[in-house]
Amino acid sequence: MFELLALHIPDGFLSNWVAALCWLPATAAVAIGLRKSTAELIEPRIPVLGVTAAFIFAAQMLNFPIAGGTSGHFLGAALAAILLGPWVACVAMAVVIAIQAFLFADGGITALGANTLNMGVIGALLVGYLMLWTRDLLPKRRGAFLAIAGAGAWLAVMAGAAATSFELAISDTVPLGTVLPAMLGVHALVGIGEAIITVAAVGAVLATRPDLIAVRDLTLRELGRSLPTPTPEGA
Amino acid sequence: MRRRSITVFTGFALAVAVGFAVAVSPYASASPDGLEKVAEKKGFLEEGRLAPIQSDSPIPDYAFPGIADERVATGMAGFVGTLLVFAVAFAIGWLRRRRASVSPTGAAG
Numbered sequence: 001m002f003e004l005l006a007l008h009i010p011d012g013f014l015s016n017w018v019a020a021l022c023w024l025p026a027t028a029a030v031a032i033g034l035r036k037s038t039a040e041l042i043e044p045r046i047p048v049l050g051v052t053a054a055f056i057f058a059a060q061m062l063n064f065p066i067a068g069g070t071s072g073h074f075l076g077a078a079l080a081a082i083l084l085g086p087w088v089a090c091v092a093m094a095v096v097i098a099i100q101a102f103l104f105a106d107g108g109i110t111a112l113g114a115n116t117l118n119m120g121v122i123g124a125l126l127v128g129y130l131m132l133w134t135r136d137l138l139p140k141r142r143g144a145f146l147a148i149a150g151a152g153a154w155l156a157v158m159a160g161a162a163a164t165s166f167e168l169a170i171s172d173t174v175p176l177g178t179v180l181p182a183m184l185g186v187h188a189l190v191g192i193g194e195a196i197i198t199v200a201a202v203g204a205v206l207a208t209r210p211d212l213i214a215v216r217d218l219t220l221r222e223l224g225r226s227l228p229t230p231t232p233e234g235a
Numbered sequence: 236m237r238r239r240s241i242t243v244f245t246g247f248a249l250a251v252a253v254g255f256a257v258a259v260s261p262y263a264s265a266s267p268d269g270l271e272k273v274a275e276k277k278g279f280l281e282e283g284r285l286a287p288i289q290s291d292s293p294i295p296d297y298a299f300p301g302i303a304d305e306r307v308a309t310g311m312a313g314f315v316g317t318l319l320v321f322a323v324a325f326a327i328g329w330l331r332r333r334r335a336s337v338s339p340t341g342a343a344g
Contacts, residue, residue: 009270010283034327038335041328047245050325054249057320058256061297061313063264070272071264095324102288104316105295109286164270173279182277186269209244 008097008107008115009164015171016110022167023113029087029121030094036087040214045084048212052076052083053092055201057099064193072190075160077123078131078153079198083205085214086128093120118163123156130155142206146199153198154191161187249321256313260297261306 014022041049056076063071076096080089094116100106107115131152138144161183169176205213267275274280285292294300299311 011286011289012282012284013274013279034331037328038331041332041335043332044241046325046328046332047241049328050321051245051248051252053324054317054321055252058252058260058313058317061256061260061263061309061316063266063268065264065266068272069266071266071268073263073268091327092324095327096320099316099320099323103293103319104297104312105285105289105292106297108283109288161269168279173282174277178277179273182273183269186272190269209241212241212244 008100009111009118009167011108011110013108013171013173014111014114014167015173018167018171019108019110019114021113022111022117025121026094026113026116029090029125030116033087033089033091033094033125037091040085040088045212045214049084049088049092052080052089053095056080056092057096059197060096060100066186066189066193070186072186072193074197075119075123075153075157075194076198077119077156077160078127078149078194079201081124081128081131081152081156082149082198082202083212083214086125086132088214089124089128090120093124114164114167118160118167119156122159122163127152127156127159145206146203149202150195150199153195157187157191157194158184161190249317252321253314253317256317257310260313261309 011019037049056074056079059074059076061073063073066072077089077093080092083089084092097107097115097119098112101109101112101115131148134148134151135145138148162180165176165180165183168174168179173179202213266272271280274283289295294312294315297312297316298305298308299315300308302308302311
């Protein structure tokens, strides 16, 4: 008998048809992301994909205490979107979520679609595009970039929490008026932790290998064609 | 600052991730997380269940089986999981890349 650790949505929280419907956008986004990654993943970026996914998996194990006997953990969607670009980030999130569900019994199997939708499609893809769009409006400075990373991290957590609430409400598990304020209230705090970790991680990469940040110099229009080639080693 | 090679960067970042998973995760907060807490308070926590396939999970609940010490079991689960996620994500990237070099449509890089 396992203790239920609902880091992600477990099976049983969502009605069958809500769970099934969530598979549609999740599968579509991952399929497109895989196609895009063929063009975007030039050789030196492949280890970056691996290590970003690994970092997200590890960080999601680190629950930090927040108010009222509740804990929060890192999500990583915004960080992935910054390092990998929104589409490849969605694939990375799906890899992490699938391994968590199948190997660690963390998050449901039928709920895989919903968890991928909430964290990969909404967290990495939509918020990722939103961050790019915002970045194009702001001056190209390190501070502005880090501010966008922090805000995007917070927003990805909040948007995921809101999406989860809607899915639970449509499933008739709990009324929206009950679950939405509760989820947003808790995750407003979780999101602050998320923002701190994301800014620290992005700052560390900016300081060591800024060329590995996929979205650094990329304009929205260029995205999906090909990512810039990192400077060759030792050049 | 000298530019670090991609292998050094990856190795260092992976070591940090594995380090967190092995050494820090056993001391992570055991309190329920956001969704679990809300489910508990709003009375739908007991509706959660494991899918049939998950009752045979190799490493249920981030506790490596057969290790009595809970912290060691969690650390071990973190070690295996982090490296496995790296390997799977790397393999996906590598396979996509190989496909691109076979049919170089859209691969301008």
